[in-house]
Amino acid sequence: MILLDTHIWLRWLLPTDPLSVKLVDKIEHAEVVFVSAISCWETVMLVQKRRIVLNQPVEQWLTEASTHSGVEVLPITCQISRVAATLPEHHKDPADRLIIATALCHDLKLISLDRMFSGYQELTERLIAE
Numbered sequence: 001m002i003l004l005d006t007h008i009w010l011r012w013l014l015p016t017d018p019l020s021v022k023l024v025d026k027i028e029h030a031e032v033v034f035v036s037a038i039s040c041w042e043t044v045m046l047v048q049k050r051r052i053v054l055n056q057p058v059e060q061w062l063t064e065a066s067t068h069s070g071v072e073v074l075p076i077t078c079q080i081s082r083v084a085a086t087l088p089e090h091h092k093d094p095a096d097r098l099i100i101a102t103a104l105c106h107d108l109k110l111i112s113l114d115r116m117f118s119g120y121q122e123l124t125e126r127l128i129a130e
Contacts, residue, residue, distance in 0.1 A: 001032045002128070003103045004071070005112035006039040006095070010052060013065055020130060023111060033071050036080075036102040038095045040066075040073060080105050090119035 004012065004027065011019045012027055019027075027033055040062050046052045054061045066073050076098055084094070084101035091097055096114060103110040104122055111128045118127060 001034070001106075001108050002027065002030045003034045003036065003074070003099065003106070003108040003110045004039070005099055005110065005114060005117075006035070006042040007113065008111045009035050009039055009065070009071065010043065010046075013069060014052065014054075016052075023128070023130060026111065026128060033069075034074050034102075034106070034108060035066070035071055036099045037073055037075050038098045038102075042095050074102055074106060076102070077105070087120065087122065091116040 008019065008023070008027075011017050012024065018024075043052075043062060044058050047054060047058045056064075065071065080098060080101045083105055084097040087097050087100060091100070091114075096116070099112075100110065100117065100120060100123065102108070103126055109126050109128055110117070110123060113129055117123055118129060120127075
């Protein structure tokens with residue numbers, strides 16, 4: 001079971017910047033694939049800032065990206081919020097800290113190409129970064 005960082009989820013589903021065959025294989029052969037609910041928020045923000053373009057309204061894309069791709073969206077719980085707030089401050093981005101905390105709280109592997117993630121000792125044996 002794996003959790004995808006937002007950029008991995010988007011690159012997996014959008015044709016503009018494809019992932020390596022190795023990462024696609026890991027995603028497509030995972031027992032279950034998850035994203036954090038914060039990834040939905042980040043996607044909306046990227047669309048609003050015109051950093052990504054979707055071929056349909058963002059609400060529809062999010063629905064299809066979670067249901068038709070077999071990805072399950074995990075909510076941000078009180079426990080996840082607490083863990084995110086207590087992580088070392090290697091990464092200042094609260095969304096990324098919530099994604100890391102989600103992986104820890106659900107005992108998931110995490111796929112991310114964000115180099116800051118490797119600074120988290122908590123992700124040892126969990127982080128998949130190619």
